[in-house]
Amino acid sequence: MVLEACFNLFFFEEEMNIYVGNLAYKMSEQELRAAFEAFGEVTSARFVVDRETGRSKGFGFVDMPNQEEAEAAINGLNGTELNGRTVTVNEARPREERPRNNFRK
Numbered sequence: 001m002v003l004e005a006c007f008n009l010f011f012f013e014e015e016m017n018i019y020v021g022n023l024a025y026k027m028s029e030q031e032l033r034a035a036f037e038a039f040g041e042v043t044s045a046r047f048v049v050d051r052e053t054g055r056s057k058g059f060g061f062v063d064m065p066n067q068e069e070a071e072a073a074i075n076g077l078n079g080t081e082l083n084g085r086t087v088t089v090n091e092a093r094p095r096e097e098r099p100r101n102n103f104r105k
Helices: 002-011 028-039 067-077
Strands: 015-023 045-051 054-065 086-092
Touching: 015 067, 028 045, 028 054, 028 067, 054 067, 067 086
Parallel strands: none
Antiparallel strands: 015 054, 015 086, 045 054
C-alpha cells in the first residue's frame, strides 16, 4: 500500500498549469504569485507580454505542483477581484498548433 502511494506520488502527480485572465496591467508577478500562494505551493507565476512593447497582455499562467491546492486556488480565485479587476481562473488548455505563414515564397 505504501509502495503504491509512493509510486503514484512520483509518477502520476503532475504540476497543474493555471490560466489567469483579465489581469490588471499594473500587477506584478510577485502579487500574482502571492494570491496563489494563499492556497499552496507555487512553482512559477508569469505574465504573457507583447514582444514589441514588453507590456503585459493582461493574462498569465501559474504553475502549482499539488493538484488539490491548484483546484482550491482555481475555485477560490475565479471571479474574484485582484488589483481592481475581476479575474478568470481555470486550468490551462494545451496550446493549439497554428499554421505558420510562409511569407517568403
